[in-house]
Amino acid sequence: MEELSVVGKSVIRKDALDKVLGKTRYSADIKMPGMLYVKVLRSTVPHALVQKIDVTVAKALAGVAAVLTADDVPGLNGHGIIIKDEPVLVKDKIRKIGDPLAVVAAETEEIAIQALKHIVVELEELPAVFDAVEAMQDDSPKVHGKSNILAVRKIFKGEIDEAFAAADIVVENVYYTQMQEHSYIEPEAGIAYMDGNQVVIKASTQNTHFDCREVARNLGVPQSRIRMIQAPTGGGFGGKLDVSVQIYLALLAMKTRKPVRLVYSREESIIASTKRHPCRIRYRTAADKQGKLLAVDVEAIADTGAYASYGPAPVTRLAVHATGPYEVPNVRIYAYTVYTNNPTAGAMRGFGVPQAAFAYEQQMDMIAERVGISPLAVRMINSLKKGSKMATGQMIPSGPGISSTLLPAYDKAIQTKALAGYEPSVKKRGYGLGCMFFGVGNTGQPNPAGAFLDLLDDGSANLMVGAADIGQGSNTILAQIVAEELGMDFEDVQVTSADTGVTPDGGATSASRQTYISGNATLLAAKEVKQLLLAEAAALFGVAQDKIVLKNRQVMVVGQESKDGISIKQLITVCRSKGKMTLGHGWFNPSTTALDDETGQGEPYEAYSFGSQVVEVEVDTETGVVEVLNLYAAHDVGQAINPLHVQAQIEGGSIMGLGYGLYEDMKKVEGKIKTSSFATYLIPTSLDIPSIQAIIVEDKADTGPFGAKGLGETSLVPTAAAIANAVYDAVGIRIKSLPITPEKVLRALEETR
Amino acid sequence: MSQFIYKKPKQLQEAFSIMKENPAYSIIAGGTDLMVKMKDNRITAKVIIDVSELNDLREIKEKQGTIYLGAAVTHTEICKSELLRGFAPALVHASGLVGSPQIRNRGTVGGNIGNASPAADTIPALMAYGAEIVLASAEGVRSLALEDFFVGPGRTVISPGEVILSIEFNKLQATQAVSFEKLGKRKALAISVVNAAAFLEIDKTKAVVTKARLALGSVAAKPIRVSAAEEALIGYSLSDDKIKEVAKIVSDSITPIDDVRSEALYRKRIAGVLTQRTLIDAWKQLV
Numbered sequence A: 001m002e003e004l005s006v007v008g009k010s011v012i013r014k015d016a017l018d019k020v021l022g023k024t025r026y027s028a029d030i031k032m033p034g035m036l037y038v039k040v041l042r043s044t045v046p047h048a049l050v051q052k053i054d055v056t057v058a059k060a061l062a063g064v065a066a067v068l069t070a071d072d073v074p075g076l077n078g079h080g081i082i083i084k085d086e087p088v089l090v091k092d093k094i095r096k097i098g099d100p101l102a103v104v105a106a107e108t109e110e111i112a113i114q115a116l117k118h119i120v121v122e123l124e125e126l127p128a129v130f131d132a133v134e135a136m137q138d139d140s141p142k143v144h145g146k147s148n149i150l151a152v153r154k155i156f157k158g159e160i161d162e163a164f165a166a167a168d169i170v171v172e173n174v175y176y177t178q179m180q181e182h183s184y185i186e187p188e189a190g191i192a193y194m195d196g197n198q199v200v201i202k203a204s205t206q207n208t209h210f211d212c213r214e215v216a217r218n219l220g221v222p223q224s225r226i227r228m229i230q231a232p233t234g235g236g237f238g239g240k241l242d243v244s245v246q247i248y249l250a251l252l253a254m255k256t257r258k259p260v261r262l263v264y265s266r267e268e269s270i271i272a273s274t275k276r277h278p279c280r281i282r283y284r285t286a287a288d289k290q291g292k293l294l295a296v297d298v299e300a301i302a303d304t305g306a307y308a309s310y311g312p313a314p315v316t317r318l319a320v321h322a323t324g325p326y327e328v329p330n331v332r333i334y335a336y337t338v339y340t341n342n343p344t345a346g347a348m349r350g351f352g353v354p355q356a357a358f359a360y361e362q363q364m365d366m367i368a369e370r371v372g373i374s375p376l377a378v379r380m381i382n383s384l385k386k387g388s389k390m391a392t393g394q395m396i397p398s399g400p401g402i403s404s405t406l407l408p409a410y411d412k413a414i415q416t417k418a419l420a421g422y423e424p425s426v427k428k429r430g431y432g433l434g435c436m437f438f439g440v441g442n443t444g445q446p447n448p449a450g451a452f453l454d455l456l457d458d459g460s461a462n463l464m465v466g467a468a469d470i471g472q473g474s475n476t477i478l479a480q481i482v483a484e485e486l487g488m489d490f491e492d493v494q495v496t497s498a499d500t501g502v503t504p505d506g507g508a509t510s511a512s513r514q515t516y517i518s519g520n521a522t523l524l525a526a527k528e529v530k531q532l533l534l535a536e537a538a539a540l541f542g543v544a545q546d547k548i549v550l551k552n553r554q555v556m557v558v559g560q561e562s563k564d565g566i567s568i569k570q571l572i573t574v575c576r577s578k579g580k581m582t583l584g585h586g587w588f589n590p591s592t593t594a595l596d597d598e599t600g601q602g603e604p605y606e607a608y609s610f611g612s613q614v615v616e617v618e619v620d621t622e623t624g625v626v627e628v629l630n631l632y633a634a635h636d637v638g639q640a641i642n643p644l645h646v647q648a649q650i651e652g653g654s655i656m657g658l659g660y661g662l663y664e665d666m667k668k669v670e671g672k673i674k675t676s677s678f679a680t681y682l683i684p685t686s687l688d689i690p691s692i693q694a695i696i697v698e699d700k701a702d703t704g705p706f707g708a709k710g711l712g713e714t715s716l717v718p719t720a721a722a723i724a725n726a727v728y729d730a731v732g733i734r735i736k737s738l739p740i741t742p743e744k745v746l747r748a749l750e751e752t753r
Numbered sequence B: 001m002s003q004f005i006y007k008k009p010k011q012l013q014e015a016f017s018i019m020k021e022n023p024a025y026s027i028i029a030g031g032t033d034l035m036v037k038m039k040d041n042r043i044t045a046k047v048i049i050d051v052s053e054l055n056d057l058r059e060i061k062e063k064q065g066t067i068y069l070g071a072a073v074t075h076t077e078i079c080k081s082e083l084l085r086g087f088a089p090a091l092v093h094a095s096g097l098v099g100s101p102q103i104r105n106r107g108t109v110g111g112n113i114g115n116a117s118p119a120a121d122t123i124p125a126l127m128a129y130g131a132e133i134v135l136a137s138a139e140g141v142r143s144l145a146l147e148d149f150f151v152g153p154g155r156t157v158i159s160p161g162e163v164i165l166s167i168e169f170n171k172l173q174a175t176q177a178v179s180f181e182k183l184g185k186r187k188a189l190a191i192s193v194v195n196a197a198a199f200l201e202i203d204k205t206k207a208v209v210t211k212a213r214l215a216l217g218s219v220a221a222k223p224i225r226v227s228a229a230e231e232a233l234i235g236y237s238l239s240d241d242k243i244k245e246v247a248k249i250v251s252d253s254i255t256p257i258d259d260v261r262s263e264a265l266y267r268k269r270i271a272g273v274l275t276q277r278t279l280i281d282a283w284k285q286l287v
């Protein structure tokens, strides 16, 4: 293959300089003259019938411009990514603490806060349910309709009962995972104003086109009357896929005809936003004497809280990935998405798979121990690889599976171990492995993205993509793809992203999909422009099109590179002289098939990323404190479009996985969050981060742009599981619930003493 | 946060008169505790008096074997002080474990005490040093043992019109040592689940303990001393058995609570472990 010029290079990201200089204007930094301040009145009880919301006094306060309740929503009073079960403003039933009851716009924030205090809410509290397993019972309080079971994902393959009956080894355990907060650095915020008859909204978001559809439906106006623009976004991790401030802002901008602004405090963000699903996973594995997997039987119950949000989708992804990156001939999976009166769970980096990994990776170690082989060996003999069949019956399309990541990560860990001088004391050390695979894009659903490319007269280009860059770097990656394909410099490509007024739909920045899907769309747009250029150049030089090369802003004939060619700019001038525009567009939708409702069989993803991590921990046997000393993370990304970005994603994801493994726990009592600030909800600080060795592996995907696959989520998936395995290696205790706190470790150690 | 008037007196006397004129005042030093409470309206003072640059509160000095530590000295300054590094290393250690660099740059020892959190890190260390707290008002000064200053979480015996002027304690002798340990849930920005400090004085010839102070935080409504455990040390050398016995006395005599940061039972265990560790460390410094 020809050598790449821009792809594969760690060019400096487009947004870096402004961000480090503090010049980037996030939503909360945008001020407009005459702007009103918005506040939301939220429920403080988890389950109740609303009898009356009286806003007369609040409305009459000096400085209050508008107070809206459910009756003021002109269109559908419902939103939600999969089903519209969440009210914009509650009309009759409160289902969780934090449910919005009214919104106020006022001249100052203080007045808006005062106005909230003058809204009188009369309600009748209802019995509530806070445990997903209880919620599944017939006699439990119902959150919506007649059953709290929102969805069941089933996957059946082979003959499960026979496989268990014939197995030499059966390992069965129940695992619990906690509710995790996204902890993006920027809480939700936005501003909206009228531009003629169009409502313009600028907000922190992961998907402008989805937001636009929601807002238009709620306002009862055509989508074209809403212009949704993504403001620079300080992280999302799945938590900004749901709408937050957008609908309130649009309603109030329409109502008051003034600019309106809403910025959540951290506490409001934590109370109102979605979280990672807490799960109970019952996991049964069968293997033969050699450690070869025969069957897995899994029941996962995920608490989705009061509303569906993305709910069933991460739970489906959990089910599809429940076997781990291993070939299992017989599979039975039931994965339930269950409503409760808890805070809503939705999408979060990893999308159900970290929960599954915490279970399947501990199962693998237990099998290895029962067989008497190493954790490495049990994984190698069971690994999925090109041609092997997953639980859904799909054949893995390419690559060697986990071996290309597991072996380098393992080798690095072993080399370092040999160097480390360590004396066992009350502190004991151990190693743990965690492996994963991850399908790129939405699960068995169409999820296209588009791109527009306009090559300008001077040889620079405007790329317009729907993909929201939420800090992961898609604007940079997509510009690299254009520059590579058209022989331009990276700096020549300007990217406008996530603005429904000018960009095509890019779908969500989630599911590790933008590099792959918007990347492919961008590449197609560039190819369309390239085709125009090649045709012109071929005519100009009198050679066949395949003899033309675009490189270093030059147009050259193959074999005559030393001769003076012409610049791309000159070629564009030739096009213009003939009245030809150099425009391109592209859209891409990965080919997948929907999972069968009854059997879960299907081809849910087009490409799969694999990864492996090895962690070294030290456990203080007197205090139960676990410290991760070293983390070796090898991830297969197909082609690293920008290796520095890849490294940053691997580091960032595994740090989030470390937080998931050791620290983070959204504690709640009767639906009320007890850890609503970063003083009590602990995420790792810079001092808690071990030395991380990121190892980039490139098993190219034929279907990806330049062979690239997704990686945004992958590095979070195996970390907590690897830590759990390392704790076992160090001190011989199995912690089957997350996070692995000192309290749990010490209790387990005392039980074994 | 409600509106307030901000005053920054240059002289202590000026501070006293502002207090007299505005009874609904709050004192601010670094503000790392106060601002948090003001932000969620747990404190709604009309006048905020900034004492962070009053000269009388800014000194660290030694006079005739006594160390004077001004209330408005920051944790970072404590960590950098040659005098304290030499003669109060356990306090330096405790201050160095407070919050993060940003918090240590602003937060003061007087604020740590004035806030009266049961989890405050410098308090057990200072109690182990046998510190006295000096309070000043327009009427004059008074001093009392640090452990007598606290009433409960956020509550002290300070009277209206008084400021914390300084903390005073004796320089350690060659026969004395103090050790401090903290267990938090992460390496920075972690409020102590339990913290503990031990003071030992020994008779070098007999290698036995002649005096002991054991102070713990986050195990009761205020920082405490455990006198039963202290007494059990007197006249003994620090054998493994003795350490275990004393740790058990500490563990058994406290009644901590379950809260969002940890569990009562775990705190009991950790109080024992940190007692052991501080005792061993203090002993090692002496023998």
Ligand SMILES: Cc1cc2nc3c(=O)[nH]c(=O)nc-3n(C[C@H](O)[C@H](O)[C@H](O)COP(=O)(O)OP(=O)(O)OC[C@H]3O[C@@H](n4cnc5c(N)ncnc54)[C@H](O)[C@@H]3O)c2cc1C
Residues within 6 Å of the ligand: B026, B027, B028, B029, B030, B031, B032, B033, B034, B035, B036, B051, B057, B071, B072, B097, B098, B099, B100, B103, B106, B107, B108, B109, B110, B111, B112, B113, B114, B115, B119, B120, B121, B122, B162, B163, B164, B165, B189, B190, B191, B192
């Ligand atoms: C993120 C964060 C992390 C933290 N981590 C820790 C930690 O690890 N360990 C720990 O112990 N603390 C911690 N704290 C608490 C705090 O930083 C310390 O208690 C600090 O020492 C307080 O000092 P200050 O000067 O900021 O106090 P201020 O907030 O200014 O005052 C605190 C209280 O003391 C009173 N006060 C202050 N000075 C005087 C005076 N001279 N006379 C009379 N009253 C006075 C004030 O009126 C107020 O009631 C943390 C705080 C934050 C925000």
